[in-house]
Amino acid sequence: xxxxxxxxxxxxxxxxxxxxxxxxxxxxxxxxxxxxxxxxxxxxxxxxxxxxxxxxxxxxxxxxxxxxxxxxxxxxxxxxxxxxxxxxxxxxxxxxxxxxxxxxxxxxxxxxxxxxxxxxxxxxxxxxxxxxxxxxxxxxxxxxxxxxxxxxxxxxxxxxxxxxxxxxxxxxxxxxxxxxxxxxxxxxxxxxxxxxxxxxxxxxxxxxxxxx
Numbered sequence: 001x002x003x004x005x006x007x008x009x010x011x012x013x014x015x016x017x018x019x020x021x022x023x024x025x026x027x028x029x030x031x032x033x034x035x036x037x038x039x040x041x042x043x044x045x046x047x048x049x050x051x052x053x054x055x056x057x058x059x060x061x062x063x064x065x066x067x068x069x070x071x072x073x074x075x076x077x078x079x080x081x082x083x084x085x086x087x088x089x090x091x092x093x094x095x096x097x098x099x100x101x102x103x104x105x106x107x108x109x110x111x112x113x114x115x116x117x118x119x120x121x122x123x124x125x126x127x128x129x130x131x132x133x134x135x136x137x138x139x140x141x142x143x144x145x146x147x148x149x150x151x152x153x154x155x156x157x158x159x160x161x162x163x164x165x166x167x168x169x170x171x172x173x174x175x176x177x178x179x180x181x182x183x184x185x186x187x188x189x190x191x192x193x194x195x196x197x198x199x200x201x202x203x204x205x206x207x208x209x210x211x212x
Contacts, residue, residue: 066096080101162176194206
């Protein structure tokens with residue numbers, strides 16, 4: 001079971017999300033909160049696996065909530081679910097520890113897929129957020145020269161480009177006519193070669209190196 005906490009200052013949004021997700025056999029909605037103070041209290045008490053978090057809350061920014069959760073509750077994954085596609089906000093949330101960033105007009109199946117992805121430790125960034133994030137990374141000046149990471153094979157680069165488009169391991173497997181297990185093995189090897197912890201960081205490295 002994936003234990004979910006929903007955090008949004010609009011009651012109608014919270015109720016809508018609960019109605020959408022409650023029928024999933026592997027989802028357990030353990031609570032909801034209207035502000036950051038309530039959210040952090042519930043996270044500490046309930047230890048959810050995934051927090052669906054709006055970036056704009058009345059008492060604290062979603063970025064600060066992400067940072068606090070990453071520091072105090074590292075086993076809880078934060079999935080930003082918001083209306084904002086501002087590239088700076090997206091980058092700040094990812095840097096603060098959010099494991100995913102999706103826009104509220106996302107399709108129902110994509111939302112469920114994203115929740116399951118971050119619960120597995122993967123990244124989940126929908127196409128609109130990914131485009132904005134990549135644009136921001138490309139414009140960010142490099143302050144210091146970093147040693148180039150170990151180069152990737154042509155197959156690994158193909159897979160990384162699909163990861164950058166927001167595809168899950170299963171979707172990549174279908175597109176490349178490989179097994180999902182094989183794709184997950186490729187992804188782990190990419191993370192190892194680039195010395196990063198997750199898919200989002202791998203995409204950032206690839207952009208900086210000019211591979212995407």
